[in-house]
Amino acid sequence: MTAITRRAALGASLALPLAAPALKAQSLTKLRVSVIPVLDVAPLHAAIRQGYFAAEGIEIDTSTTAGGATGLPGVVAGQFRMAFTNTVSALLGIREGLDFRFAAASVRSQATPPDNMAILVRKGSGITSGKQLEGKRVASNTRNNVVWLRGMAWIDKTGGDWKKVTAVEVPFPQMADALAGGQIDAGLFSEPFVTAALQSHGDKLERIGWFIQETAPSSSIAQYVAMKEDLEKNGEVFERFARGLYKGTDWVNERLGKPELLELISGFSRVPVERLKDCGFTVYVKDVTEAEIAEVIATMTRYGLGGRFPAPSELIFRTAKA
Structure with a gap:
């Protein structure tokens, strides 16, 4: 090998580590997710900040809306792959014939006060x-x-x-x-x-x-939903999303009330850390159950939001099950 050849080989070997991050970035699957600025989405933001999604080959792009129902039309239109939304709004869409499915778990109400x-x-x-x-x-x-x-x-x-x-x-x-x-x-x-x-x-x-805890303790509040067709065609992507999210759930649960969690929440809610110290937290979970979905449907029916719904077992994708 000539001196020129050796120098060229050395230069190529030194260049490889510098090229690796760009290659990794190109391989990330981008998911746009509709969210709202409440405590419930802390695990999502934790998973982004801690690199749990990146480790699964996913890049999350969040878009903030006024309520969970607001993001659902964007999922139907393909503007978002998923929306963080409350259980009731998702079920109302399903009642109207939209093929929403629960793709990942999020939060339930507290069993005893204080609640969120x-x-x-x-x-x-x-x-x-x-x-x-x-x-x-x-x-x-x-x-x-x-x-x-x-x-x-x-x-x-x-x-x-x-x-x-x-x-x-x-x-x-x-x-x-x-x-x-x-x-x-x-x-x-x-x-x-x-x-x-x-x-x-x-x-x-x-x-x-505490209007939720006093009427329905330990009940369903919100989940991440996606379209049935997307879930069935791209289930592996949503499995990676769920793994990253649930690592964020563990991170949050281990830090309830601690400064690093309050700083994270302050960042996406725009509420100063000092005002977060007395917050009542929700229950962060990693599964959606048929019983909690059935309870919500029954309550909706009592308050004028009833109709024809598929069986709860049909509404929960595998990534949202225990």
Whole structure:
């Protein structure tokens, strides 16, 4: 081998490590996912930051919307491969003939208080139960979702008639100001916006109930959904997504209440870390059960959202099962 040949070979060998990262980046499968800025999506962001998705050959591109229902049309249109959405909105789409399937698990409500969702009212309003909310304006981030459903159930359970309540839509980040300013009479809040509202408007607002935990403890709240056809054709991609996500779930569960988790949540929710220290957390899970889906369908039927649904066993893709 001549000196020139040796130098060329050496140069080629030195160049290989520099080329490897670019090759790896090119091989990543990109998944665009619709999300909302609540505590429930912490495992997704943890998996992105900790490199769990990258280790599975996946690059996640998130797009933030006002509510889980808002992202579902984008899944149908192919704008998103998946959407983080509440169970009720997904089931309503399925009822209307859309082939959504639960692709990965996310969260359930707490068995005992505190929970991550609460109903707040203005101090001095005299409102302490559902009975006093008849004829009043009650806000959820979107209508006919799990927040609305459990809120209406709480109104009934505490003596009111949900049909006599005026339901309005207010995004979580604007809900505290709307309540404090008198545009609404009660708000169905999700963390971190429960704690943020009480800290920023503590002289004006108060919590009167944990509306999901008090009506349906340990019940289904939200999942990641995708189209049935995509799941069946590209199941291996969704298996990799689920593995990365559930590593993020473990990371979050190991750090509940710790500074590194609060900093992560602050980053995507835009709520300062100091305001997150008193948050009530949800239950982060790694499976979707037939029993919890059946319970949601039964509750939807009681509150005017019933219809024809496939059997729960048909709605849960293998990546969302234990």
